[in-house]
Amino acid sequence: MTAPERRNTLRWVKLLNLDHVAIAVENLDRAIEGYRNRYRVEPLYRERVDEQGVVEAMIPVGGSFVQLLEPLGGETPVGRFLSKHGEGLHHVAYAVSSIEAALEHLKGEGARLIDETPRVGGRGARIAFVHPGDLAGTLIELVELVDG
């Protein structure tokens, strides 16, 4: 790798933002109502993401989101999480400027990836998940937002 290439890789791997923290919930409406009553916040939008087997609500808090995830059924990743753990924190998502560069770097580090290549998530964003066994027991989502 040449020096300019290395600089580019380092730039791309940089985490731009804590995009969202995701919480698995049994009932999306009830969780939204709870956040409304307790913390005076409202979802910016709701979205059904069939590929991930969830309906999600995104609540803006400062420059990040709280993402509430209700599974579309028991045999989905979030459905299985709820059966095993009950409601609670599910994953954390970091925004990156190039998801390919980030995945390339992680592969070079020997990271344990769930997605070797990007797929499409909510907001039309390109995403990839890193296995919780990779670092600090945490399921990490990398997000490359469409509009940066």
Place this chain on the structure above:
Amino acid sequence: MTAPERRNTLRWVKLLNLDHVAIAVENLDRAIEGYRNRYRVEPLYRERVDEQGVVEAMIPVGGSFVQLLEPLGGETPVGRFLSKHGEGLHHVAYAVSSIEAALEHLKGEGARLIDETPRVGGRGARIAFVHPGDLAGTLIELVELVDG
């Protein structure tokens, strides 16, 4: 409550930011090294917070922090969390402009609080925890930063 008072309460309860997401880890140095290698991020500082029985590292990501928490012993809240769950997401912290106003509002809502009154956390911030049984299985920390 008069109308101006109600407006003030609503303003104070507003969540200003997703201040941090906290991750319980067995070994702080190893977790910091993991974040450095995988994601090219570095802690801004480390701090021992005896009252909470942890040593913590705060890694800035965008306008928020990833907080890595290593317990000072097994018989601390984070030590017990690790024994039961292993490493992973521990709590999420929201910044508020007045922690008293937020607690007053939550009490009025019948919320299940861990701290009825504020105490001092890392960064000298005034903090209070809301029980995970209150909303969506999530341990929530409210943070009033000293410098706003």
